[in-house]
Amino acid sequence: MKKTYTFILGFLSCFIAAFGWANDFEANYKLGAGDTISIQVYGEPELSTEILLNDSGRINYPFLGRLQVKGLTVEKVKDTIENGLKGDYLISPNVHVSITSYRSFFINGEVKQPGGYEFQPGLTVNKAIALAGGFTERASKSDIILSSSDNPNRKGLSVELSKKIMPGDILTVEQSFF
Numbered sequence: 001m002k003k004t005y006t007f008i009l010g011f012l013s014c015f016i017a018a019f020g021w022a023n024d025f026e027a028n029y030k031l032g033a034g035d036t037i038s039i040q041v042y043g044e045p046e047l048s049t050e051i052l053l054n055d056s057g058r059i060n061y062p063f064l065g066r067l068q069v070k071g072l073t074v075e076k077v078k079d080t081i082e083n084g085l086k087g088d089y090l091i092s093p094n095v096h097v098s099i100t101s102y103r104s105f106f107i108n109g110e111v112k113q114p115g116g117y118e119f120q121p122g123l124t125v126n127k128a129i130a131l132a133g134g135f136t137e138r139a140s141k142s143d144i145i146l147s148s149s150d151n152p153n154r155k156g157l158s159v160e161l162s163k164k165i166m167p168g169d170i171l172t173v174e175q176s177f178f
Helices: 002-028 074-085 125-131
Strands: 036-041 049-052 058-061 065-068 095-101 105-109 115-117 139-147 170-175
Touching (some): 036 074, 065 074, 074 095, 105 125
Antiparallel strands (some): 036 049, 036 095, 058 065, 105 115
16 A cells, blocks of 8 residues: 555656646747647637747737737737737736647658657657657767757757757757767
8 A cells, every 4th residue: 555655656746747847848938930829818719719830920819910929938928918908908808828739840860760740848859769760770879969940050069868859959860980
């Protein structure tokens, strides 16, 4: 019985820690092209929508027109919409903004199935390689380059397998010479 409680407590603490990391991640995450967001205005179904962000990073929102959301957190988008609707359109709008899906990350080089994959919070280089079918026989397990699509002019960095990656990141697994 004691082992069961220990297992349950261990599982719950891992779940809570993972959930907390996911919440911190979303709270600090800056939106970009390819992300899909959901906007809910409680009691106002015609103002609730789901939007895929395009390259411009702007959305058309009822009553407010074009809003720039690229580079903003979901909390900042929520505040912008609430403040825009408050007064002229609604007395006290209750807005919730969340990320429905993140933009893809990309992996190329010496993996079995290079390409774009759906991002998941908590994703590491090692997990990304697993999603791409694993290393090829010629892959270097220590020469992995990470580039950010948010900063394409910056040179990629060599990373460890435990490094967390972000939406839009580009991983390149180099070839081993031995």
